[in-house]
Amino acid sequence: MKLLTTAVLATAVLALAACQPKNSGRDGSSQLTAATLQVDFTWVGTEACSSDSPAFTIGGVPEGTTRLRFAMKDLDVPTYNHGGGTVGFSGSPDIPAGAFAYKGPCPPSGSHRYQWTVQALDAGGEIIGEGYATQAFPP
Numbered sequence: 001m002k003l004l005t006t007a008v009l010a011t012a013v014l015a016l017a018a019c020q021p022k023n024s025g026r027d028g029s030s031q032l033t034a035a036t037l038q039v040d041f042t043w044v045g046t047e048a049c050s051s052d053s054p055a056f057t058i059g060g061v062p063e064g065t066t067r068l069r070f071a072m073k074d075l076d077v078p079t080y081n082h083g084g085g086t087v088g089f090s091g092s093p094d095i096p097a098g099a100f101a102y103k104g105p106c107p108p109s110g111s112h113r114y115q116w117t118v119q120a121l122d123a124g125g126e127i128i129g130e131g132y133a134t135q136a137f138p139p
Helices: 002-018
Strands: 021-024 029-034 040-041 055-059 067-075 079-088 112-119 128-138
Touching: 040 112, 040 128, 055 112, 079 112
Parallel strands: none
Antiparallel strands: 021 029, 040 055, 067 079, 067 112, 112 128
16 A cells, blocks of 8 residues: 555656746756746836836846847737847846847837836856837837
């Protein structure tokens, strides 16, 4: 009976481990899924075609984060590379406007939807958290 209980318990542990979501690391190794960051930003004070980044508030930043990497994508013209930047993370959820330079929103006419991706990086440069926020510009 004890052997049967041990076998059932071992099977349950293996089944639960197999259900854990995995990401592939840069080196091809498996790792647990990165934490989900809460990302909020405002276009208030952002001029069209400006290279100064907007202000951000980032929540859910995992322990061990040393840097935050930002990248912006125009969802209406996804082939245009707006770039982004990387800033040191001091523990504050607030990243001020102008913290890094990039190719700012500059829709030729009307409004475009822009998505920011923010990644939390550890001291080794591994992604340990990621989040997204989307807003139209001009607001």
